[in-house]
Amino acid sequence: MVNNYLFTSESVTEGHPDKLCDIVSDSILDEYMKADPKARVACEVAATTGTVILLGEITSSANIDMVSTVRKVINEIGYKDDTFGFNGNTCAVIMSIDKQSDDINIGVSNSLEHKSLKAGTHLDTNEAKDLIGAGDQGMMFGYACNETDSFMPAPIYYSHKLCYRLGFIMKNNLLDYIGPDGKSMVTIEYKDNKPYRINTIVVSAQHKADISQERIYNDIVEYVINPVIPKGLMDKNTRLLINPTGRFVKGGPCADTGLTGRKIIVDTYGGMGRHGGGAFSGKDPTKVDRTGAYAARYTAKNIVAAGLAQKCEVQISYAIGVANPVSINVNTFGTSMISEDKISAMVNSIFDLRPASLIEQFHMRSPIYRKLASYGHVGRDDLDVAWENINKVDEIRAYFNIK
Numbered sequence: 001m002v003n004n005y006l007f008t009s010e011s012v013t014e015g016h017p018d019k020l021c022d023i024v025s026d027s028i029l030d031e032y033m034k035a036d037p038k039a040r041v042a043c044e045v046a047a048t049t050g051t052v053i054l055l056g057e058i059t060s061s062a063n064i065d066m067v068s069t070v071r072k073v074i075n076e077i078g079y080k081d082d083t084f085g086f087n088g089n090t091c092a093v094i095m096s097i098d099k100q101s102d103d104i105n106i107g108v109s110n111s112l113e114h115k116s117l118k119a120g121t122h123l124d125t126n127e128a129k130d131l132i133g134a135g136d137q138g139m140m141f142g143y144a145c146n147e148t149d150s151f152m153p154a155p156i157y158y159s160h161k162l163c164y165r166l167g168f169i170m171k172n173n174l175l176d177y178i179g180p181d182g183k184s185m186v187t188i189e190y191k192d193n194k195p196y197r198i199n200t201i202v203v204s205a206q207h208k209a210d211i212s213q214e215r216i217y218n219d220i221v222e223y224v225i226n227p228v229i230p231k232g233l234m235d236k237n238t239r240l241l242i243n244p245t246g247r248f249v250k251g252g253p254c255a256d257t258g259l260t261g262r263k264i265i266v267d268t269y270g271g272m273g274r275h276g277g278g279a280f281s282g283k284d285p286t287k288v289d290r291t292g293a294y295a296a297r298y299t300a301k302n303i304v305a306a307g308l309a310q311k312c313e314v315q316i317s318y319a320i321g322v323a324n325p326v327s328i329n330v331n332t333f334g335t336s337m338i339s340e341d342k343i344s345a346m347v348n349s350i351f352d353l354r355p356a357s358l359i360e361q362f363h364m365r366s367p368i369y370r371k372l373a374s375y376g377h378v379g380r381d382d383l384d385v386a387w388e389n390i391n392k393v394d395e396i397r398a399y400f401n402i403k
Helices: 017-035 066-077 102-109 154-171 213-228 288-305 340-350 355-361 393-399
Strands: 005-012 040-048 051-059 092-098 138-145 178-191 194-207 239-242 311-318 327-331
Touching: 005 154, 005 194, 017 040, 017 051, 017 066, 051 066, 066 092, 138 288, 154 178, 154 194, 154 213, 194 213, 213 239, 288 311, 288 340, 288 355, 288 393, 327 340, 340 393
Parallel strands: 051 092, 194 239
Antiparallel strands: 005 178, 040 051, 138 311, 178 194, 311 327
16 A cells, blocks of 8 residues: 655754753763763753753762863853853853762662572673663663665654754854754655655754845755755755744744753654653663663664664663563564564564663763764764664574575
8 A cells, every 4th residue: 555644853953952951961971971980870951041050860989070061062062152142151050969869779780680699699791781770660762764874764864964064064164154053854755655755844043133034045055955965855846944934043042941851852763763751861871761762773773774674663661670671562564574573582582681781782881972962862874883783683684594
């Protein structure tokens, strides 16, 4: 049956108020990972006119100059003076940080599986990975499809590319009137469940007040859209909506309060594929909201790369203080010739989804997080992150005796 439809995804630039908060949260985490890789960090940020507020729970042997980190990051994003209404050098930085709850620490540091071992039992390498329990309960989703080379859905893939290009232009002063805040949105027309053409592109770019709408339109098409979007995906009927309100001078935290964790769909699959609800930024790798979601992406991507399905969604669920997942669910949306229960059994057999193992596999006690905080935590073909590896393909194919 032919299935035709439109699907839209959005992305935002680093200067978007919510994304700025994500970046600050993950920059604080990076500083702790550099100084104390076993730090327990849950750092959330709110930003509004002239003020940044740091909130959370942090337990670490390290002392980090968080105020300096906040100012440095905001300046690097582009709010380095009063031009666009928010200034990293002069904004107030307010902190309310406590240590991690002892009740949570009990489960994370000493999992249910580890407690079941007899006192004095020597742990082999595999058993040692039972030491860390999940830092919370919850379900995480990962998704992959064969629409793009990065195994990401086309709408979010191109939305990210447009925002990345917009940020690049701002930081390199290619258009000297562009501000840090911006958004993009791409609507793809699907025919028979495959991307056929781009129906609509929306780009909103913060700008200085004395620039005409006509110039902004022409420059965004020339410098942002044309270098990013393949010509074969656009036609004479593709709508281009550039700053559709006609004015975007006031932006960033002075126009809209920002908060860590409010762009979780931008961070993942643009709405194509479900989301468990937990944000990523500012959380150390014992938090399965982050680690489990990366693991689900890794699993789904390897399943699609192995040729088992054209698209795949993996759900992993955890209980706080328990190392092994409570459940694993695989959905291939009818695109696999192998039953989903058999694929789930394969996942249980060859993927180690315990938090300690994932932290080791993905090198997650390293300062890798700030770069992930914008333009997606998954599908990052510009970063060498381990959950984007397709190194399980041969093992998956061997499991099913696929030549």
